[in-house]
Amino acid sequence: MPPGAGRRAGTAPAASGPVPVEVVSRTAGGVRHAGPSRRLLLGLRRATRQSAGGVTLLITGDREIRALNRRHLGQDRTTDVLSFPAQGWLEPGVTHLGDIAVSLPRARRQARRAGWPVGSEMALLVTHGYLHLLGHDHETDDGTMHRLEARLLEKVARVRLDRRRLPWGTAASHASRGRTAARPRALREIP
Numbered sequence: 001m002p003p004g005a006g007r008r009a010g011t012a013p014a015a016s017g018p019v020p021v022e023v024v025s026r027t028a029g030g031v032r033h034a035g036p037s038r039r040l041l042l043g044l045r046r047a048t049r050q051s052a053g054g055v056t057l058l059i060t061g062d063r064e065i066r067a068l069n070r071r072h073l074g075q076d077r078t079t080d081v082l083s084f085p086a087q088g089w090l091e092p093g094v095t096h097l098g099d100i101a102v103s104l105p106r107a108r109r110q111a112r113r114a115g116w117p118v119g120s121e122m123a124l125l126v127t128h129g130y131l132h133l134l135g136h137d138h139e140t141d142d143g144t145m146h147r148l149e150a151r152l153l154e155k156v157a158r159v160r161l162d163r164r165r166l167p168w169g170t171a172a173s174h175a176s177r178g179r180t181a182a183r184p185r186a187l188r189e190i191p
Helices: 031-047 062-073 104-114 118-133 144-157 171-177
Strands: 007-009 021-025 053-060 081-085 089-091 094-103
Touching: 021 031, 031 053, 031 118, 031 144, 053 062, 053 118, 062 081, 062 094, 062 104, 081 118, 094 104, 094 118, 104 118, 118 144
Parallel strands: 021 053, 053 094
Antiparallel strands: 007 021, 081 094, 089 094
């Protein structure tokens, strides 16, 4: 992401300090979700033993996520979450797992349809994006990613997928949202 863009929750410490989890909000109401999303990502890193890897989360709107989807995945449509696994270090000695982008307006619509809180939908989308950064792929596995997602949501975010009125993680639900496999490029590398 361009330096100085959006409002940041967290800081980018020096290479010798802790590895950052940074949240950037560029949409109305996104700042309210920055703190909980940052805490979730910190918890996910601990739970998956990836605490040495930095993560950046962009909370954005439909227009920007559609542009990212079109530019980097060739899909000219809005989606709920995109993941961009990093390829290497951002700076020497600092591992970066990658970047996640979530459309807050899309999360709100999905939460309303699913009959559960927006915070729970955000937790689901952030966890989903995070697992893609670790190399999981629900489109090619035997349900492993979905099971891990459900366990992590319950353990780290105290969110239970069985409270969501609409199913999550089935091939049909992903196809209907136009979900595609993440392309291995970090948003920081994108001009």
